[in-house]
Amino acid sequence: MTESDLIISTTNLTKKYRKKSVVENLNLAVPRGSVCGFLGPNGAGKSTTIKLLLGLTKPTSGEGTILGDSIIKDSVRIRERVGFLAQEPRFYEYLTARETLRFIASFFFKGSNSKIESRIDEVIYTVGLDKKADRPVKGFSGGERQRLGIAQAAINDPELIILDEPASALDPLGRRDMLQIIENFRGRSTVFYSTHILDDVQRVSDMVVILNNGKLIAQGNIQELLAGNRSQFYITVRGDGSTISDKLQNISWINNITIEQGIPDVNNDRTTKLQVNVTNPSTAENELLRLVMADNETVVTEFGRTSYELEDIFVDLVEGESENAR
Amino acid sequence: MLARTSAKNWLRGFYPIFRKELFRRLRNKRWILSLVVWMSLSAVPTISLAGGNSSPSVSQGLGMLSLFLWLGTTPMWIGTIVISQGAIVEEKLTQTLLWIFSKPLSGSAFVLGKFAAYALFIAVMMLGIPALAVGIFAVIYGLTVNYLLGYISSVLMIYLLLLFILSLTLMLGTFFQKISSVTAIAFMVYIGGASLNVNRYLRLIEPYSFAALQRYAVQTAAGSFPMQAYFAIGVTLLLIILFLFIASWKMERYEF
Numbered sequence: 166m167t168e169s170d171l172i173i174s175t176t177n178l179t180k181k182y183r184k185k186s187v188v189e190n191l192n193l194a195v196p197r198g199s200v201c202g203f204l205g206p207n208g209a210g211k212s213t214t215i216k217l218l219l220g221l222t223k224p225t226s227g228e229g230t231i232l233g234d235s236i237i238k239d240s241v242r243i244r245e246r247v248g249f250l251a252q253e254p255r256f257y258e259y260l261t262a263r264e265t266l267r268f269i270a271s272f273f274f275k276g277s278n279s280k281i282e283s284r285i286d287e288v289i290y291t292v293g294l295d296k297k298a299d300r301p302v303k304g305f306s307g308g309e310r311q312r313l314g315i316a317q318a319a320i321n322d323p324e325l326i327i328l329d330e331p332a333s334a335l336d337p338l339g340r341r342d343m344l345q346i347i348e349n350f351r352g353r354s355t356v357f358y359s360t361h362i363l364d365d366v367q368r369v370s371d372m373v374v375i376l377n378n379g380k381l382i383a384q385g386n387i388q389e390l391l392a393g394n395r396s397q398f399y400i401t402v403r404g405d406g407s408t409i410s411d412k413l414q415n416i417s418w419i420n421n422i423t424i425e426q427g428i429p430d431v432n433n434d435r436t437t438k439l440q441v442n443v444t445n446p447s448t449a450e451n452e453l454l455r456l457v458m459a460d461n462e463t464v465v466t467e468f469g470r471t472s473y474e475l476e477d478i479f480v481d482l483v484e485g486e487s488e489n490a491r
Numbered sequence: 492m493l494a495r496t497s498a499k500n501w502l503r504g505f506y507p508i509f510r511k512e513l514f515r516r517l518r519n520k521r522w523i524l525s526l527v528v529w530m531s532l533s534a535v536p537t538i539s540l541a542g543g544n545s546s547p548s549v550s551q552g553l554g555m556l557s558l559f560l561w562l563g564t565t566p567m568w569i570g571t572i573v574i575s576q577g578a579i580v581e582e583k584l585t586q587t588l589l590w591i592f593s594k595p596l597s598g599s600a601f602v603l604g605k606f607a608a609y610a611l612f613i614a615v616m617m618l619g620i621p622a623l624a625v626g627i628f629a630v631i632y633g634l635t636v637n638y639l640l641g642y643i644s645s646v647l648m649i650y651l652l653l654l655f656i657l658s659l660t661l662m663l664g665t666f667f668q669k670i671s672s673v674t675a676i677a678f679m680v681y682i683g684g685a686s687l688n689v690n691r692y693l694r695l696i697e698p699y700s701f702a703a704l705q706r707y708a709v710q711t712a713a714g715s716f717p718m719q720a721y722f723a724i725g726v727t728l729l730l731i732i733l734f735l736f737i738a739s740w741k742m743e744r745y746e747f
Binding site: 222253259264276 | 492495496497500503504506507514518585587589590592593594596597744747
């Protein structure tokens with residue numbers, strides 16, 4: 166991937182407050198057009214990273230670019246092409262939603278009022294605030310404020326939208342709607358959003374960046390990350406699985422086998438799940454099930470390549486990183 | 492196709508801030524309330540105290556102007572501090588500052604936009620219309636028209652004094668996180684300036700400082716423009732520019 170394919174790129178980006186590193190040697194590479202989930206536990210440095218990217222705080226060392234512009238020298242130009250929603254968006258309470266958007270639009274556009282008004286109407290409709298557009302923000306619920314936050318972030322039709330915890334304070338319905346709005350940006354803008362709700366990332370993102378204690382611990386395509394270890398397979402068999410386990414132990418391309426208790430089958434009979442780690446995944450793909458099925462007494466109820474939930478990966482990575490740090 | 496704004500970087504966002512601040516002050520016919528308040532605090536007491544005691548004469552008209560320039564402007568400098576004390580600190584406290592600075596807004600445009608909006612409000616609502624009313628009544632009470640040029644110069648000097656207080660208060664807002672700190676220091680500076688005469692050494696600089704502007708305004712309205720007023724005007728202007736520069740510099744470096 167070349168530099169021009171990246172919409173966000175940082176090199177050893179570091180932010181220290183006094184002597185404490187909040188963000189440390191961060192090397193981000195977010196491709197254009199992606200929906201990138203920026204994950205990390207509370208206090209990991211996600212919000213600080215976002216502020217660094219927008220030039221709202223200055224890095225202690227390192228550098229970065231957004232859309233090819235320096236986050237240190239060209240932050241005003243960057244903010245012209247980026248939309249941002251803060252973690253707890255605050256607006257002028259005395260303005261209505263429409264006035265708020267008119268105010269924000271005036272940072273970007275000049276000239277024909279009718280064109281600006283139709284753009285405002287468009288984003289109000291997109292976020293579903295059309296019935297509340299002329300009410301003061303003061304009376305808005307959390308979800309409505311978040312919608313307004315998205316609308317003001319999208320008003321300039323940005324190439325990149327950065328959202329800081331957009332769904333964390335919302336109820337399940339609000340979260341669902343927010344994810345739908347994020348999904349709607351796909352193909353029009355790159356979306357970079359921080360969250361600690363792993364399920365949301367798995368649902369809408371195609372890329373993930375994981376941060377812990379200010380350090381980057383994983384970054385990449387979410388499908389690859391979820392596919393996990395390509396050399397791990399699982400077989401669920403009826404019974405205790407000892408016969409088949411003994412048989413497989415002698416196969417040269419099988420590394421090791423872990424046995425777990427399986428969920429009882431439809432007849433409520435006992436099952437056993439074998440996690441099989443192999444040295445040659447392509448051979449295993451062709452041969453493993455055949456080997457197991459060759460034994461007439463073995464009943465296989467499940468077979469497949471082990472995949473992970475994002476939560477498993479996240480917990481493994483964060484805990485592993487924390488232990489290394491100790 | 493929407494046309495994109497093309498202001499220079501250091502002025503990016505000036506117009507939205509300027510317009511928003513004016514809207515805040517004047518929205519929903521609030522300007523009527525502002526006008527009533529400022530007329531009641533400065534023009535009405537002056538007109539009722541100085542007018543109608545004797546038959547119309549030049550001296551009665553001049554007395555009205557002097558009363559307005561001395562006493563009528565006192566609520567104005569207090570009012571300038573009061574209306575602008577939270578202009579920047581409130582944005583920090585409510586965190587709207589983070590929001591607006593995530594848009595293409597430079598620190599200098601933020602400060603200058605606020606300054607321009609408040610300056611316009613002061614020029615029209617706080618000083619301009621009451622001064623106009625007093626001027627009209629002064630003419631009715633016997634002031635000859637040839638004094639009006641001096642009166643306009645006097646009002647401009649008072650305006651400069653109010654802009655000095657405004658720029659000082661805005662600058663203080665960039666340094667502090669509490670409105671009370673801004674208010675206290677702004678009051679101390681103004682009262683300290685007005686008290687320069689109590690010390691025999693400080694008394695030497697008083698004629699060249701902002702503190703003398705009110706006295707020069709009264710003298711100018713009466714027909715005598717002291718030469719030292721030029722220095723006081725120059726120094727005050729420079730201080731306003733310096734305060735705005737420092738405030739802009741501070742906002743450019745503000746970390747969220």
